[in-house]
Amino acid sequence: MPSPTHPFDTDLLVVGGGPAGCAAARTAASVGMGSILIEPDALCRNLYRIPALNNVLGGHTDGTALATAITTELHGTELCRIEPGRCVTELRAHDDRVTATLDTGRHLSAPYAVVATGVGPRRPRDVPWITAPPDLAPPPLWRAGARDAAGRTLLVLGGDRPIGTFLRAHPRVRTRLLVAYPAADDYKIEEIRDDPRATLLPAEHLTLHPSDTTSVTAELLDRNGATHSLSADAVHLALGSAPTSPPGDLIRDPAGYCPPTAQPPRLIVAGDLRSPRYQRIQTALGSGSESALRAYYTARDLPAGGTG
């Protein structure tokens, strides 16, 4: 509780408990700053969805192992108080403080907040190149297991990177992925081009027909103006993600991302929420750590270009 001698609840509010938020809280503790970390779900919940990991230093080869290691370390960090099962519904930046309102109605204050709320899955109705029944809500491909795919044809909407993760995680599963993707995803498709289980379908437009069963039929207009009828046993999403951030004083770009340099001075944005370009675990960890240090040095009036 704030008091005349301690006017804030903590030194640093951390909004979001993914890799970026956890790194911020851990780094803050390493320089003696207390933090309150607010997370509605399990810490690092997104990492549990990554069955095969090959781009994080330290030897973890799946997301669950990494999430478990980070979570254990955070729970052992005395200077970090975790608020599990809570989310921030409003974030305000004042001249001398940041205030966060929780879903319980409670307010928390600190001199600075690291905001690391990441991104969530984009749905068919969010993209202009798909026409789909309004109630259609297919699961993301990363949620499919080997049993969902074995011996079946899956229509995959979009060419986002989890397709590569899925194929690497199930190297021996015999499946057929019909991957319909827009021109904007061309550069992401390269990593699955050589896998014979993926049929690449560059699309101008895709119309999904309503269906009473889990199977699906669709009409694809290709980039040469020809139409193709498709049928599959199920449909899954690989449409990428859209940023999620609490309402309040964060500054968003037209796509909803929160560029760090555009923010009010006391709000420091880290991880996937910054931009669609740097969405990796290691960049999230690095930017979370850097955000905590920025709060630390700014609170002590030490300029970024100082001597250590």
Ligand SMILES: Cc1cc2nc3c(=O)[nH]c(=O)nc-3n(C[C@H](O)[C@H](O)[C@H](O)COP(=O)(O)OP(=O)(O)OC[C@H]3O[C@@H](n4cnc5c(N)ncnc54)[C@H](O)[C@@H]3O)c2cc1C
């Ligand atoms: C299927 C899949 C596979 C991937 N594979 C890889 C890979 O192999 N290698 C790699 O480097 N990266 C991979 N990524 C990307 C990686 O998971 C992200 O880059 C990383 O998790 C980003 O970390 P973050 O902390 O910025 O955000 P997130 O991990 O998204 O964490 C954000 C957290 O904020 C919380 N939150 C949201 N709103 C609020 C709120 N209002 N209040 C409080 N908390 C809130 C969420 O519950 C969430 O836990 C993959 C992603 C997916 C989906």
